[in-house]
Amino acid sequence: MGIADRKEREKLEMKRLIMDAAMRMFVEAGYEKTSIRAIAEKIEYSPATIYLYYRDKDDLLYDVQAQGFAQLLELFQQKATAKDPFKRLGQIARIYVDFGLEHPDIYDLMFIIRAPMNKVEEEGSKWLNGEACFAFVVTTLEACIVKKQIKFTDTMVAALSIWSMLHGIVSLNVRCRIKVSNLTEAEIPGVIDSSIESYLGMIKA
Amino acid sequence: MGIADRKEREKLEMKRLIMDAAMRMFVEAGYEKTSIRAIAEKIEYSPATIYLYYRDKDDLLYDVQAQGFAQLLELFQQKATAKDPFKRLGQIARIYVDFGLEHPDIYDLMFIIRAPMNKVEEEGSKWLNGEACFAFVVTTLEACIVKKQIKFTDTMVAALSIWSMLHGIVSLNVRCRIKVSNLTEAEIPGVIDSSIESYLGMIKA
DNA sequence: CAAACTTACTGAACAGTGTTTAGTAAACCA
DNA sequence: TGGTTTACTAAACACTGTTCAGTAAGTTTG
Secondary structure (H helix, E strand, C coil): CCHHHHHHHHHHHHHHHHHHHHHHHHHCCCCCCCHHHHHHCCCCCCHHHHHHHCCCCCHHHHHHHHHHHHHHHHHHHHCCCCCCHHHHHHHHHHHHHHEEEEEEEEHHHHHHHHCCCHHHHCCCCCCCCHHHHHHHHHHHHCCCCCCCCCCCCCCHHHHHEEEEEEEHHHHCCCCCCCCCCCCCHHHHHEEEEEEHHHHHHEEEE | HHHHHHHHHHHHHHHHHHHHHHHHHHHCCCCCCCCCHHHHHCCCHHHHCCCCCCCCCHHHHHHHHHHHCCCCCCCCHHHCCCHHHHHHHHHHHHHHHHHHCCCHHHHHHHHHHHHHHHHHHCCCCCCCCCHHHHHHHHHHHHHHHHCEEEECCCHHHHHHHHHHHHHHHHHHHHCCCCCCCCCCCHHHHHHHHHHHHHHHHHHCC
């Protein structure tokens, strides 16, 4: 069935074409401000065509989000390679925050926008790749706890606490809530560094 | 000029009428899903009338946001009354998180939605009441540092670190990112408590 | 008091959105 | 070659935020 194979391949390619354009445009202009019509125009198809590949705009976002997690996971695997679990934890923290600050709009899609979680909540749908990222952190944390390198004893409490801290830093920056704290633009990176440093110092056993 | 006074009063009343309806509706259905038309219908005026009192939808949101901060500030002033600064800090943390979890949609408007910050950034416009809330926390933190009750030495680093932690907890909950961490609904409050507790324990000098 | 002016409000329109549907033309299969 | 499936689109639907000409009161003035 060569034809059926090719058709399936073409279908995947088309989906990819749509998603790539969508991701680029979401990143450039944000999710809300990117219209289906604009995406369609970019790839030179009619708006209705997109609906043959994605149920609705949220469904498209969900795919873009998964792509973002794939990128983050790859960064973790490539750069958080220290043998010592606690050092690896430090690497993870930096990678996470850097990712968020360098790609604020993708971070937005992944961790702030509510929309894609609708799909995650319904049916047996998974938080694609998101869970893999979370698992990477949890594994490192468990190693830290076993080696008694951090004060936490419960992995989940540790994971949530650290994630909250990092997400707080990134999202307050991404959503511009930090500018109000009469800090100058130039001081912010330093304060962020200090925050991460002091946090890691504090949880160290 | 009795008539001019009355007119001004009526103008303020009308603005209040719009804002109250808007706030209720934003809370019930969220900002994005509440249309100007729907607000107008609720208060039995034409949509165009709203534009006589607010420049645009963001401007309206900005007012609602300020209202939210007024509420939070009042909670701080009423309930964070412990004489001991570190104890007061603990009270602040609980009040903040409870506020966020009890009023997720107002919290959303105040700390997550990007829109109102556009207005804050432009011109000399202030982050109305938001800064007062931040100042309340900063004052308490300074007292903690003076009394050497916390490990931080820089007030801003301390403020940002604590705020990040608390905002992280609330927003990961509000935006449903915590549900993915294979925790049951029932376990979450406990983990949140533990997170706050352990964080406070760690920053204690 | 009547005329002129001001104010508060609205109906209707504009330009945009996500999404659906009926219809078409090409590709495929028998 | 004829029938069927597939891929796609034009046009419409029901919404959105926002603007503007027009109206009908309220207020001020001659």
